[in-house]
Amino acid sequence: MAISIEPLSLLRLIPLFPLLMAAGNIFLGAWWGKKRSGLLACAAVTLSFLLSLWVWWHLPAAGAFRDHLFTWIESGTFKAAVSLQVDPLAAVMLFIITGVGLLIHIYSLGYMGHDEGMVRYFAYLNLFVFFMLLLVMADNLLLLFVGWEGVGLCSYLLIGFWYQDHTNTIAGNKAFIVNRIGDFGFLLGILLLFWELGAQGVWTLDFADLKQSAHLISPQKVTLITLLLFAGAAGKSAQIPLYVWLPDAMQGPTPVSALIHAATMVTAGVYMIARLHFLFSLAPLTLKVIAAIGALTAFFAATMALAQNDIKRVLAYSTVSQLGYMFLALGVGAFSAAIFHLFTHAFFKAGLFLSAGSVIHALGGEQDMRKMGGLRPYLPTTYLTYLASALALSGAPLTAGFFSKDQILGQAFASPSGSFWLWSLAWVTAGLTAFYMFRQFFMVFHGDSRVEQRLKAHIHEAPAVMTMPLMVLALGSIFAGWLGAPEFLWGSLWDHWLQPFFGGPEGIPHGDLSQEILLMLLALASAGVGFFLAYLFYGRSGKIPDASWAGGGLYRWLLNRYYVDELYDRVLVRPLTSGAGWCAQIFDLGFIDGVVNGLAHRIREASLFWRRLQSGNVQHYLLGFLAGTLIILAYYLGR
Amino acid sequence: MIVDLVIIAAKALLVLLMVLNLAGLLGWIERKGSALIQDRIGANRASIFGFAGLGLVNTLIADPIKFLTKEDFIPSRGDRLLHTLAPCLALFPPLVTFAVIPFGDVLILGERVIPLQVANLNVGILYIFALASLSVYGIAIGAWASNNKFSLLGGVRGSAQMISYEIALGLSVMGILMIYGTLDLQEIARAQGELIWGWLPAWGIFFQPIAFLLFFTAAMAETKRIPFDLPEGESELVAGYHVEYSGGKFLMFFAGEFAEIVIVAALTATLFFGGWQVPFLMRDGFHLPWGGTLPLPHLGVVLLQVGAFLFKVVFFSWLQILLRWTLPRFRYDQVMRLGWKMLLPVALANVVVTAIIIVMTSSSTGP
Amino acid sequence: MTAPRMLFFILATLAIASSLAVIAQRSVVRSAMALVATLFLIAVLFLALEAPMVAFLQILVYAGAIMVLFLFVIMLLHPGASEGRRPLWWGLGSLTALLLALELITFISRSSPPTVQQRSTAGGSFGSPEMLARSLFTDFVLPFEVASVLLLVALIGVVVLAKREVH
């Protein structure tokens, strides 16, 4: 099904504004000053947001927009252009990036208002938005990869933003390195795809052309390609086994966590797979792997979130868990549902992070939930926004999370590639989600105050510049999901929106109505149980229960995140470093150097012998020359 | 066959004697001439039976005897072979050069037509230059073989000077060669017998006055005589390249030098002043441009021609001696500057201008 | 044996003797003089081969200019040190050169002389300046000009090479 494409040179302006402002802040920021740089950065994103809205508004009529800037690489028949394209999928992403991004920018004005590096901060933030927009609007894989790498760079810069603290830079490094592992797979996937298509005579990386000719590649190769691409997505979107960077990435400023690790960057993997859905659809095995990994990630991340005491870490694992949901949806072929969850998740997770940021802001940087509690009277607005977002995340009825998560659960069970096991994992996770969210909620806002005495006097609600975005996000958390209500309520506007992109109804299989309602009730029950348990343990008494109630072993296990970091350290990092050390100090010195030096010595000895031939004396050369002449002459004489 | 050989041998002998005698005579002319110029008496002591003969006895008889009976000194660390070879190399080229210089038109004896030239070469000028270039070896080798620093300096100076002036010398003659269109000296001499506008002899001097000055200057430099006697330069190098020469070898250098003077004079006469031509004298007598004719017997014409040639040679020899005793010596850098920066460019310009004029007038009749 | 042939053999013997003297003399100046003699003799051979123009050019250019330059340099540098004796090397070099001569002579004697084709000698007799000039300025005019450039280049190069640095 062809999508009509209209040229629209307006598109280039969308990423241009943030880019220009990033450059401006880098080169002229010191001159502008902190205040102005922040406002200008917000203005740039506002302009992009308004343009995105305009594009969104006109998109249904046009089908898709395209803006060709220039030809980047031209080699034979292969052509890679720097050209931007907006179709329904990209439009959704544009809305999320610029919309949520704008809110986070505004919030940052307050949150970062006192920071020394505010100019730098906004420059990075704008640069990040630029790369994310480039990633989303790219019309070929190569340009997408540019954005992909740029986003990785910006995440590194922003996580390690407070570089004076060593742990922050370590966290930045970790994020970057783990991402590189995924990117490696991604790049290999791109190259393999390029090569395999080239072998079929199609030298291209354009999405449109790829879609036309993806079927030319043999199934095994497609499976390999998609698995490699998925490795990239897993790295960027924090899936097992490459999720470890995300919790550590909480070292960055909280708005950064909201922007990068909740709303936008981690969705890049989901977006990429959705963008290449036609390719992944050709590889059922890969889809199975994606679904399984998604479900497992969702479950394990949720369990890890259960026992965390750091307010942002809980949210980080929650993000990983929710991303697992999205991959589960992708894996069962429910691309639309995955994007829908991405959309709603952007609202409530940004809301949660920013609310948490507000709490941290109020407590002067305190992040340990054990030193909070009873904050409700101090932070009324934050309390409400937090509650709304937590409800949405937990899947409370009629909130955004309810609809999107319900769709995924339904698809996990009902779609052809779904299964009971996938569903049950997701179902349990839903309960766990409700539990850890409200555990956190109760620990922070209810019960006895455990705040240190010296901080108590300073607790204050955040300024309006921070609370306004919170309220907008809270509203979004409640109502954004109504776009994708199930058929039996008022029908999904969402699927109509994305239907032209993902293609016909086969992308959205529907079970019968009674089954759908049953599944929904089951999910609600699971969430309810989670909520109830949270209330039972954390809400009722107002005290933190003894941690060892569920058997010390399991608790410690969860608290230490299954020792995955330690496992990676033992299994991967230590052998690698010790192996590298052995290579460097023993193998390299002993063997390689030995071989090389030995060879060099032999050659040197041989040369020392043969160089006597090159005496430098012209007369010797002439004699040799003459001897050659004599031989040639003698040969002709002898004939 | 035999007669031809005899005639050639006779001519060669005649020329050789003429040159040598002339050279000897020049020695006397120089002595007495310089005395005249410097207002003194000059050689007058040696006498035979009381006859001093204006110093002729001195220069023609006593001096050679003195030289030949002197000790032939060879420096102990010098190169004996080369020391002996050098004066021969100095004397040989000027003597041989005379072979291609025509001293008359033709002598008709009965059936036999004898050209008054030892060897008729169609590349005569080249022959002269080739041999002239060889005369460098006389001083270079002599200087080196003497194993004396003054000699060596003289030799180095001499070879540099001669190479430098050879170029100007050759280029200055180019104009003449282009005008007469031949390298053959006899042809050149004959061509100068014609008349321009019916009355002016077509001598080289009238076509190439600049070339004449260049040629004469460069040729004098080639003879290494004052003002170009830097290779000898008594005040600086004692006696230059022949410091270590005495006796007969020195006499040979001496004779070579005078022979060169004669050669220069003969060449100047041949190239620029009509050679053996006497104005208006044809093979059968005088044909004056205004109508008068004076028929002469053949032998008389030949004698007139040879006499004219001899007169011209003696005249230019005298001119050289006059200059030698008139001018002071140049400094070495001045010599080099004159050769490279004045004679050479002017000679080149002369060649170019001559070529242009020849091309422009080639439609009309050239001489 | 005819007279010209006898003349040739006399000249050839002298030429070989003098060229042997070039390489055999210990004194550089004597070598140079032997070379001058060789060049002179070769010029005479040129004359016998109806190449008078080239013959006198040979004397003028080679003997008169190039060799004088050699002498000039010898006198300028005045290299005193005599060469050490290296009988083995001398033997080796002479032997190879001898072999070369033998092989060349064998080679030449086996080849048949080329067919003689007398060409019309337009503009003067064979080897005359006119004929040479005609060929030089028509068929070979480009090489001629290139040669002039070559000389100019050599001139400049020599000045650069030999000029002492003046500070």
Next chain:
Amino acid sequence: MAPLHDYLFLSAIIFAIGVTGVIIRRNLIVILMSIELMLNAVNLTLIAFSRSLGAIEGQVIVVFVMTVAAAEAVVGLAIIISIFRHRQTLDPQEMQMLKW
């Protein structure tokens, strides 16, 4: 005129003598002179063939050879002078380092 072969033999012998000189002598000037000797041997061949074939081109080429030889000798001597100034020797064995 002597047959062509005689001239060629003479030329070969002189050439070989020149080669010998270049190989065995240890004085750059003599080596350069030996090269001139070789060039002259070749010139002799050219003139002999020119005469034998009745082709003037041989003589023309000899003129060019002389031109080039003059340039070669001049440049060679200049190099010798400049080497001698640096090393005070003309022995090629002393110039094996390919530098001053």
